[in-house]
Amino acid sequence: MSKIAYVNGRYLPQSEASVNIEDRGYQFGDGIYEVVHLHDGRYVDEDLHLARLERSLGEIQLAMPMSRAALSVVLREVAQRNRVREGLLYMQVTRGVARRDHAFPTKPVPPALVVTIRRVPAYPTDxxxxxxxxxxxxxxxxxxxxxxxxxxxxxxxxxxxxxxxxxxxxxxxxxxxxxxxxxxxxxxxxxxxxxxxxxxxxxxxxxxxxxxxxxxxxxxxxxxxxxxxxxxxxxxxxxxxxxxxxxxxxxxxxxxxxxxxxxxxxxxxxxxxxxxxxxxxxxxxxxxxx
Structure with missing residues (x-):
């Protein structure tokens, strides 16, 4: 089964997923990320990770791409579509696509959101x-x-x-x-x-x-x-x-x-x-x- 990624509102096979070359995350590293462990289908400390995501975005004057509740739905959908119950989820929010200029876009653009997941071993026993x-x-x-x-x-x-x-x-x-x-x-x-x-x-x-x-x-x-x-x-x-x-x-x-x-x-x-x-x-x- 192909790995599925969430990219700016669409669920796509990762082999087909892409971002614009003028995305500010690619051009400047103008973005924030989080990594969350999924154990037995449950995101561990999800509330802490989403709170830190929101705080980090606020510190760089970037809005959340959607509400926390909506983002939680996306996280679960990515896990479900990939049939992963034990894994690591990666999410990244950038300032989006704009003409290359160090200062923020003069006309706000939608933030870009990418979410992926991969299988990992369970919590170690020894x-x-x-x-x-x-x-x-x-x-x-x-x-x-x-x-x-x-x-x-x-x-x-x-x-x-x-x-x-x-x-x-x-x-x-x-x-x-x-x-x-x-x-x-x-x-x-x-x-x-x-x-x-x-x-x-x-x-x-x-x-x-x-x-x-x-x-x-x-x-x-x-x-x-x-x-x-x-x-x-x-x-x-x-x-x-x-x-x-x-x-x-x-x-x-x-x-x-x-x-x-x-x-x-x-x-x-x-x-x-x-x-x-x-x-x-x-x-x-x-x-x-x-």
């Missing part, structure tokens, strides 16, 4: 097989990293360097302060030397991760403390445990950074518990009901 390695790199991205923009060249370059070194992610840091920001496409956490679960506070420097927010909500429900406080490379290197979160990583243990073990180099007890907590969130939390 946390020890889910562990991975990272490298560290200076954070070279633009100043408004809280906006989920399609401008991802620095992220791509960082991920490529990680791959070349046998790692799955690059942990980025501010060169001036040596303070860790986040992963190239993930939120980065540590369990520090005192046992505190920590990740950086939110501002314009990091993306407000939806998986980050969902995990924090679960921790609050369970009465487990966490600390939204930045940490340095040195503190990271002294950490007992480390992990990343995202819609594709869920809770992924990081047991090696820059070739050196994190803690004892094994999946630690805190991350092991968080992995199980988030598995329950993905598979059955009532907040995710369709």
């Amino acid at each position: 946390v020890d097989k889910w562990q991975a390695a990272c490298i560290t790199l200076p954070d070279l991205r633009w100043a408004r990293r809280d906006i989920k923009s399609v401008n991802l060249l620095p992220n791509c370059l960082a991920r490529q360097k990680a791959r070349e070194q046998g790692a799955i992610e690059a942990i980025l840091y501010d060169e001036a302060t040596c303070m860790v920001t986040e992963g190239a496409a993930t939120t980065f956490w540590i369990v520090d030397e005192n046992g505190a679960i920590r990740t950086r506070f939110l501002d314009h420097v990091v993306l407000p991760g939806c998986t980050r927010a969902a995990l924090m909500a679960e921790l609050r429900t369970l009465g487990m403390a966490y600390d939204e406080r930045e940490f340095s490379l040195d503190e990271m290197r002294r950490a007992r445990e480390a992990f990343i979160t995202s819609a594709t990583s869920f809770v992924k243990p990081i047991t090696k950074i820059d070739g050196n073990p994190v803690g004892d180099g094994k999946v630690g007890p805190v991350v092991r518990r968080l992995f199980d907590i988030f598995a329950r969130h993905v598979k059955g939390d009532v907040k995710n009901a369709a």
Whole structure:
């Protein structure tokens, strides 16, 4: 069966789907995107992802292409037409098609919306097989990293360097302060030397991760403390445990950074518990009901 994409109001085989070469997303990266995990036919944390989409669009003065309710219908239709029950959905909204000019079109044009989906394996069952390695790199991205923009060249370059070194992610840091920001496409956490679960506070420097927010909500429900406080490379290197979160990583243990073990180099007890907590969130939390 051909993969089906939603492109500007039409459901088309992906082999036939296209966008205009003067779409501002192609010309300037003038757009916003979201990635949502579909588990057993249910979009995980859909409300968080659509809220972040709407916020990011507002930050670049771009209207939602349709109401949230209508967009939810499109997301479900794309999954149904592709017969996908376990997958990753990608949606992208750009400022649309206009004559190439850096400033916004003088006459507003309709925003462009593209939605695709692909099958992926279900939530992993073995946390020890889910562990991975990272490298560290200076954070070279633009100043408004809280906006989920399609401008991802620095992220791509960082991920490529990680791959070349046998790692799955690059942990980025501010060169001036040596303070860790986040992963190239993930939120980065540590369990520090005192046992505190920590990740950086939110501002314009990091993306407000939806998986980050969902995990924090679960921790609050369970009465487990966490600390939204930045940490340095040195503190990271002294950490007992480390992990990343995202819609594709869920809770992924990081047991090696820059070739050196994190803690004892094994999946630690805190991350092991968080992995199980988030598995329950993905598979059955009532907040995710369709």
